[in-house]
Amino acid sequence: MAAKNSTNSTNFEDYYFDNSNVSPSLRAKIEFEVDLIGKLIEAREQMGFTQAQLAEAAGIKQSAVARMEGLKATPQIDTLFKVLMPLGYTLAIVRNEEKVYYSCRFFLWRKPIFS
Numbered sequence: 263m264a265a266k267n268s269t270n271s272t273n274f275e276d277y278y279f280d281n282s283n284v285s286p287s288l289r290a291k292i293e294f295e296v297d298l299i300g301k302l303i304e305a306r307e308q309m310g311f312t313q314a315q316l317a318e319a320a321g322i323k324q325s326a327v328a329r330m331e332g333l334k335a336t337p338q339i340d341t342l343f344k345v346l347m348p349l350g351y352t353l354a355i356v357r358n359e360e361k362v363y364y365s366c367r368f369f370l371w372r373k374p375i376f377s
Contacts, residue, residue, distance in 0.1 A: 295336060302342075303331055305349045319348035 277283050284292075306316050313331065317324040322344060329335040330345070337345070339353075346352055 295333065299331060299333060302345065302349075305346070305351055309349050311349070316345060316348065320344040 278289065306313075311319070313327040314324040317327045320327075322341065326335075326341070327345065330337045330341070342353060
């Protein structure tokens with residue numbers, strides 16, 4: 263879904279929150295991805311991993327981690343699981359109580375590495 267040009271917008275916030283430029287569903291998708299990747303970066307940093315160390319543990323290239331963290335690429339579900347596993351996390355989908363276009367929220371659940 264591409265955003266439409268508008269001459270009424272004066273700054274980014276005006277443009278972004280104007281539904282004729284960025285639809286509520288596209289805005290929800292953008293915010294979901296930003297939140298998800300932000301939590302992934304936080305988890306990586308808490309574990310003390312560099313991008314290269316995480317990539318090696320996940321079996322992917324460091325450039326793929328960089329693209330994901332830089333929001334240059336939207337990761338596939340299998341890639342997310344590969345990256346989250348060495349961090350001791352998994353992905354869970356829970357019902358969102360708010361009325362939004364994306365009807366679920368995500369959480370990163372910390373799983374014990376050793377049981």
